Amino acid sequence: EVTLINPFLVPEPQEQAVLDHWEQARDFLETQPGYISTTLHRSIQPNSKFHYINVAKWESTADFKTAISKMNKSLSPLSIPGVEFYPALYEVIRN
Amino acid sequence: EVTLINPFLVPEPQEQAVLDHWEQARDFLETQPGYISTTLHRSIQPNSKFHYINVAKWESTADFKTAISKMNKSLSPLSIPGVEFYPALYEVIRN
Numbered sequence: 001e002v003t004l005i006n007p008f009l010v011p012e013p014q015e016q017a018v019l020d021h022w023e024q025a026r027d028f029l030e031t032q033p034g035y036i037s038t039t040l041h042r043s044i045q046p047n048s049k050f051h052y053i054n055v056a057k058w059e060s061t062a063d064f065k066t067a068i069s070k071m072n073k074s075l076s077p078l079s080i081p082g083v084e085f086y087p088a089l090y091e092v093i094r095n
Numbered sequence: 096e097v098t099l100i101n102p103f104l105v106p107e108p109q110e111q112a113v114l115d116h117w118e119q120a121r122d123f124l125e126t127q128p129g130y131i132s133t134t135l136h137r138s139i140q141p142n143s144k145f146h147y148i149n150v151a152k153w154e155s156t157a158d159f160k161t162a163i164s165k166m167n168k169s170l171s172p173l174s175i176p177g178v179e180f181y182p183a184l185y186e187v188i189r190n
Binding site (some may be wrong): 002003005007019022023026037038039040041042043044045048049050053055061086088089090091092093094095 | 097098100102114117118121132133134135136137138139140143144145148150156181183184185186187188189190
């Protein structure tokens with residue numbers, strides 16, 4: 001199992017557009033083989049470095065990469081200025 | 096319910112010392128009222144911005160803050176050069 005953790009920065013005026021795009025991507029990805037779950041978090045502290053962090057679980061790195069490349073072919077890419085994503089894949093090492 | 100998400104940077108030589116400190120803190124915090132779970136993630140991609148991200152769930156912000164202040168009184172603080180933490184509290188807005 002792998003975990004995608006994607007902290008991102010969104011200029012306030014763009015928040016709804018980014019959330020709409022996030023939902024489109026989630027609706028696509030949740031139909032893909034190896035998808036387990038996704039949880040989008042919004043900060044409740046005004047001075048946090050990242051206002052949004054998505055945490056998604058997949059059966060494997062390969063499943064995740066296959067799904068993302070299929071999504072990129074079928075959905076229009078997010079082209080909103082000022083949005084910064086820092087996605088990476090993680091393994092759980094302690095509980 | 097609130098989620099603490101704490102991305103952190105650790106210079107490679109300090110990783111074991113930071114993990115040891117993380118375990119001490121986890122062992123203390125998991126005994127505190129309102130603690131639900133914690134999951135420490137390590138990146139499986141070399142070029143990720145954050146090598147470690149901790150995701151912990153608590154019943155409430157108040158429970159979390161009380162536990163942290165008690166921990167700070169009973170455990171010695173982490174004083175390892177080069178370690179950078181970016182903790183913040185989050186709410187879940189989409190699944």
